[in-house]
Amino acid sequence: MVEDMEIKVAVIGPDDLVESITIAAKAFPALKLFPFGYKHERETLQHVRKCKDEVDVLLFAGPIPYQIAREHVEEHKPMIYLPYTGTSLYRVFFQLLRDKHFHDKNGRVRFSIDILRQEEIEERLEELELAVQQMYVKEYQTGQQTNEIVQFHYDLWINQEVDAVLTCVTSVYKRLVELGVPSYRIIPTKSSIHDCLQRVQLEGRSVQLSDTQIAIGIISVDSFSQKRESSEYDVQRKKLAVHQILIDYGEEIQALMNWSDRDEITFVTTRGVIERTTHNFSYYPLLEQIVNQLNVTASIGIGLGRTANEAESKAREALSKSKMSGGGSCYIVMPDGNVLGPLGKEHQLAYSVRCDDPERLHLARQAGLSVGTINKLISFCRNHGSSKVTAAELAGGFGITIRSARRILSKLEQSQLASVIGEEQPVSKGRPRQLYNLNLSL
Structure with missing residues (x-):
């Protein structure tokens, strides 16, 4: 039963936040956490590459490591991060107000803040009825370096334009403290960690359910019937060679294989296996192996569905598209009717044969x-x-x-x-x- 399967989660972020998440996860027995704490955000990628093939979900302790992973890792695995809005902002604003020397006699404050969107910050300030004399916001941008964020805050403080700094980035906070800048670190609250772990559990269940969808593949070797100059012995040798490749492939993925009388091979496996062996539906090494090693033309259609009949129908549809493109290609038809292919080509298309637009x-x-x-x-x-x-x-x-x-x-x-x-x-x-x-x- 899927409900009984543990969900493997990699937790990547600053050491202290990873520890807080690990403690909170004790309330979620279905989650098996793999902690990957770091001292600096630049360690994110090495942690992701180390664990991404071993887990169901990647959980980041904040938006910065999440964005780094999204920008540099081609990975369709669920990625979730702990948000720093809501209660996290209330908490840091309360700390700022508690320290009276950071606002004037009218309760107005001057501060700079990073990563978050200005609208989110303004909404929280309005809810708290907090008077702001001056606020400077550095929203997150693609490719942004932490030293840029440090410089942004430091320049404002050194020019006496702000009295305090609020930052979501651990390394920025530590550097500003070293420079003597009055700084507050925005971190997720226990309630936001709990809510995020619930989402992780839902995403993990979704991954496991999709992994158990049925996948049927149909391989049609076109060259057997097309090359008239080949002798029957040559044809049989190539058939045996293809058969051997497919036996090895079937054993590797634990698939059911069937060779029909019409030069077609059908195999049955799960979506999870197809997703892994096609490198997240990007290219199909099996097709390359058949075409390159044996110099034959093959078309492959893969269908995904909730039942065997649905998967086979979509596999036939995918095979038809592969043959219409001239053969030597692989197409996949998803349960929702989306078509992916030809896999491995420079301009792989992703489109739907259905539409309600x-x-x-x-x-x-x-x-x-x-x-x-x-x-x-x-x-x-x-x-x-x-x-x-x-x-x-x-x-x-x-x-x-x-x-x-x-x-x-x-x-x-x-x-x-x-x-x-x-x-x-x-x-x-x-x-x-x-x-x-x-x-x-x-």
């Missing part, structure tokens, strides 16, 4: 295309980084023929959802390619 449904009807194609076009343009595209680029991105790509662009142009804005001269000899601009409300 009235605007996109209107675009599909206007162009005479399926809503899946509209979603696919929007995904392609986002990956492409531009709404300007040639038929050759669209064909490469969709894995279709140039003729099919031209048909799609022609339909879009006729419905005024695309327009020719220029030409591109190919590297080799040939007619210039028309450059289209797509108007799909990207």
Whole structure:
């Protein structure tokens, strides 16, 4: 039963906060914590890389280590951080008011604060009816270094523009104290830690439930029937070689394997296994192994579902998309209808064949295309980084023929959802390619 499985949680943050979280987690027997305390935020990445494959959830003791991990680690595992708003802000404002020498006779204070959004801070000040003479806020920005935050606070204090500093960053607090700056450290309260651990438990259960979803993969080896010059003995040797690779793969992931009479191999496993072996749905080493080692063309479709019938139906749909793209690729259809693929390609698409967005449904009807194609076009343009595209680029991105790509662009142009804005001269000899601009409300 999933309810009985322990949830493995890596806790990453300053030593004292990690200890506080570990103590609070005793009230959550389903959570098994792996503490990774640090002295400085720059240690975050080495801790994440050390533990990410061994746990279900990554919990960060604050927004800074969380943002560092999000910016530098390509990891789809749930990442949660302890918020420093709400009761944490009330606590630090109470401390500031208690120290009377940091505000004037009218109770007005001058301070600087970091990481948090200004609106959040102003809301708490309004609720507390706290009069502020001057407040300076340094919100978190991508790539921001802690020494920048230290300098921000220190300059304000040295120029006598603030009387105190409020910081969410442990290393900043320690450095400012060393510099003699009156500083207060914003830390999560016990109630916020408790609330966060409840969320961790819910996320962990969700991961375990998704891991137990059924995954069915269908591998179709196209080359067996396509290479007429090969003798029957050569074909049988290649079949045996593919069979051996798949036996090893099935043993590695503990999957049920079945080889049908139509050059198709079906395997049954779980979503968790597929997620791990495809490196979070990014590329499929099994396909590369079959194609590169044996010089055969194979198409793979993987379907995820709550039942075997649902997973197999989606696997067939994924296989069809793989074959339509010319073979030698792998597509995945998720339980919610989202399509990922081709895995391992530079411009991998992620789109849904379903849609309840009235605007996109209107675009599909206007162009005479399926809503899946509209979603696919929007995904392609986002990956492409531009709404300007040639038929050759669209064909490469969709894995279709140039003729099919031209048909799609022609339909879009006729419905005024695309327009020719220029030409591109190919590297080799040939007619210039028309450059289209797509108007799909990207």
